[in-house]
Amino acid sequence: MKQTESHSPLPITAEQFHSKFPRQLEINSDCAVDYGCPVCGSRGPFRVEVRDFVTLSDDGGYSFPDELQETERDPRCLECGYSGPGFHIDGLDEFLAKLSE
Numbered sequence: 393m394k395q396t397e398s399h400s401p402l403p404i405t406a407e408q409f410h411s412k413f414p415r416q417l418e419i420n421s422d423c424a425v426d427y428g429c430p431v432c433g434s435r436g437p438f439r440v441e442v443r444d445f446v447t448l449s450d451d452g453g454y455s456f457p458d459e460l461q462e463t464e465r466d467p468r469c470l471e472c473g474y475s476g477p478g479f480h481i482d483g484l485d486e487f488l489a490k491l492s493e
């Protein structure tokens with residue numbers, strides 16, 4: 393397992409996420425699949441840093457591509473403000489979906 397600084401939460405498993413936030417049963421099925429805040433349990437929305445080219449035209453201004461490229465920078469939770477590692481939780485949505493079966 394990857395070690396992180398002691399003041400930030402360690403990457404957690406789907407099971408650990410569920411025992412920490414038992415009431416959080418929201419399932420993400422699109423852009424934020426397997427994303428959850430390891431501090432407050434929010435399933436989003438999150439702020440992520442992106443870096444990409446956009447099209448600038450005289451009559452239309454900026455037009456953004458359908459998909460933006462995320463940088464390596466850690467996301468930020470809009471619910472609690474936490475920014476750091478641990479947002480991507482392997483298999484989280486599959487795990488939560490099985491609970492509601």
Ligand SMILES: [Zn+2]
Nearest residue numbers: 429432469472
């Ligand atoms: Zn949070």
